[in-house]
């Protein structure tokens with residue numbers, strides 16, 4: 024079975040990394056079985072970034088390369104019926120969100136002084152106090168350098184949020200009133216938009232983009248729709264049974280019905296019908312008395 028390496032859950036998110044959440048969303052939507060191993064240190068990943076998978080003796084890193092590998096090996100159940108044009112739109116949207124909009128999230132989470140202590144104490148909480156501040160300071164410095172090299176780090180926070188707005192609004196307009204990016208069914212191209220939008224909504228990091236997403240019915244219902252499709256399974260069940268009260272000889276047909284929502288709760292209704300033996304009549308619900 025595929026072993027999926029992900030970060031430990033944080034900030035009320037299944038995974039606070041959009042790329043890890045993207046891959047898990049794909050695995051769930053495609054119905055591929057996997058087991059999860061938590062890894063909090065990305066330096067242990069083959070390319071120094073999460074996620075990665077092991078499949079037998081193969082190790083594959085990078086969410087997009089992993090998805091191509093999975094499609095080659097296990098088929099492409101989410102790609103049936105997609106035209107070349109739809110795939111091109113999916114690819115363009117995915118690349119915009121992964122290669123640019125993602126950095127708007129990174130900039131706000133890691134460079135915003137209001138958010139830094141939250142990140143530091145959640146993700147680096149296992150490092151003792153003084154050392155934690157020092158190591159975190161070095162990580163921030165390296166990230167800043169990396170973001171400058173990428174180009175995004177050359178801009179002001181306001182300019183970076185403007186890039187984010189333009190991208191999110193473009194996505195919102197392409198989605199329009201379709202349930203999923205490419206139509207009525209989810210495709211691999213819904214995995215990253217969902218993962219990124221859901222991460223923008225992570226509770227500890229409110230910002231202008233998360234305000235926009237929560238005010239947009241199109242975007243907030245899209246997040247809920249993909250979430251439900253990928254992660255919530257509902258099982259309906261009905262168990263009939265028969266019991267007999269030896270004293271009154273009454274037979275009770277019992278039943279249990281309900282639903283099991285995964286992850287979540289078991290919802291059960293139960294009840295019984297009494298079939299009275301001759302000479303008995305029911306005097307009140309569920310009980311039987313002999314007629315004298």
Ligand SMILES: N[C@@H](CCC(=O)N[C@@H](CS)C(=O)NCC(=O)O)C(=O)O
Pocket residue numbers: 040041042043065071072073074084085086087
């Ligand atoms: N292109 C990669 C990007 C993965 C990525 O950026 N992962 C981030 C978490 S969202 C990471 O592991 N960063 C750790 C680091 O850069 O040190 C993919 O699609 O998997």
